[in-house]
Amino acid sequence: MGLIQRTIEAEGIPTVGISILKEVTEKVRPPRSVYLRYPFGHPLGDAFNVTQQRTILLDALRALETITEPGTIVEPGYAWRRHRFE
Amino acid sequence: MRLVHGLANTLIVQAFKHVPWLASRWAKSHQFVEGRDIPWAPLRKPVADSTIAFVTTAGVHLKSQEPFNMDDPDGDPSFRAIPAGVPRADRTITHKYYDHSAADRDINVVLPLDRIRELLTQKRIGGIAPFVYGFMGHIDGPHLRTLREVSAPEVAWRLKSDGAEAVVLTPA
Numbered sequence: 001m002g003l004i005q006r007t008i009e010a011e012g013i014p015t016v017g018i019s020i021l022k023e024v025t026e027k028v029r030p031p032r033s034v035y036l037r038y039p040f041g042h043p044l045g046d047a048f049n050v051t052q053q054r055t056i057l058l059d060a061l062r063a064l065e066t067i068t069e070p071g072t073i074v075e076p077g078y079a080w081r082r083h084r085f086e
Numbered sequence: 087m088r089l090v091h092g093l094a095n096t097l098i099v100q101a102f103k104h105v106p107w108l109a110s111r112w113a114k115s116h117q118f119v120e121g122r123d124i125p126w127a128p129l130r131k132p133v134a135d136s137t138i139a140f141v142t143t144a145g146v147h148l149k150s151q152e153p154f155n156m157d158d159p160d161g162d163p164s165f166r167a168i169p170a171g172v173p174r175a176d177r178t179i180t181h182k183y184y185d186h187s188a189a190d191r192d193i194n195v196v197l198p199l200d201r202i203r204e205l206l207t208q209k210r211i212g213g214i215a216p217f218v219y220g221f222m223g224h225i226d227g228p229h230l231r232t233l234r235e236v237s238a239p240e241v242a243w244r245l246k247s248d249g250a251e252a253v254v255l256t257p258a
Contacts, residue, residue, distance in 0.1 A: 001143045001221075001223060001255055001257050003230075003233060003234055003238060004141060004143070004221065004233070004238045004241065004255065005141075005253075005255050006124070006125050007234065007238035007239055007241075007242050008141070008238070008241070008242045008245060008253050008255075009125040009126065009127050010125035010127075010242070011127075011239070011242035011243065011245075011246060012127045012246070013127055013139075013242070013245055013246065013250055013251070013252065013253055014127045014128065014129045014130075014251075014252045014253070015127075015252070015253045015254075015255060016252070016253075016254055016255070017254075017255040017256075017257075018254070018255065018256050018257065019257065020257060021257075029122075029124050030124070030255075031124050031125060031126055031127075040183075040184040040185065040258055041144075041184045041185050041186055041187075041188055041189055041195065041196065041258060042188060042195050042196075043144075043195070043196060043256050043257050043258075044194060044195050044196065044198050044201075044256065045195060046188065046195065047188040047189075047191045047192035047194075047195055048191070048192050050194075050201070053194045053195065053198050053201050054198075054201050054204065054205075056198075057198045057201045057202065057205070057254070058205070058210075060254050061133045061138070061205075061210075061211065061252075061254070062133075064129050064133055064136075064252050065129060065132065065133055070124035070125075070126045071124045
């Protein structure tokens with residue numbers, strides 16, 4: 001996914017990727033990432049958890065505005081199925 | 087040989103589904119195309135005024151489109167253009183390398199289409215680009231070159247002509 005992200009950014013469109021594999025993101029080095037230690041199939045959280053999904057999407061959108069250093073990985077640290085989203 | 091490779095792959099995938107920490111072991115040992123210089127395009131205006139597009143590698147596509155090729159152990163480097171307003175009944179997921187049962191019930195866990203529409207209603211984004219671009223992750227071997235030199239540049243070009251001002255990418 002990081003490869004695609006890098007290509008889009010190189011074409012002039014700012015990008016942010018949600019990552020669930022930090023090791024890969026650190027190697028591929030896309031411009032902006034939000035990392036969550038979540039299982040495959042759940043980058044935005046659990047099915048029908050609207051608040052969780054919205055929070056993570058907003059975190060990604062905010063990263064577009066706040067990240068100034070290329071390659072930054074933001075880590076909100078929401079523990080899988082333990083963090084309470086409000 | 088091909089059959090053995092395919093079978094081994096299927097077993098590995100099943101293991102990944104059920105033993106989550108295997109994924110990070112795999113990520114540590116697998117050879118990735120490593121990035122050196124990092125491309126950078128600054129956001130031109132606030133997100134609240136920007137048209138947002140999605141690209142996902144979770145294997146989402148329209149039922150009317152050809153499914154991603156699941157028989158090739160090196161994956162499928164092609165992409166599918168999906169209208170952002172696609173009705174639930176018209177889309178599906180073809181991807182055997184992750185458990186997409188949650189995404190089948192609620193697409194928003196891999197592609198937050200409902201959430202982005204809500205943010206548009208609340209005027210927290212400026213717009214939604216007309217198309218989502220769907221890939222199947224897990225691309226390897228010779229297909230990496232196709233991805234890098236053909237499909238990814240084409241998607242980047244399409245996003246531009248779609249008027250996308252920022253792109254959110256979501257994995258499987």
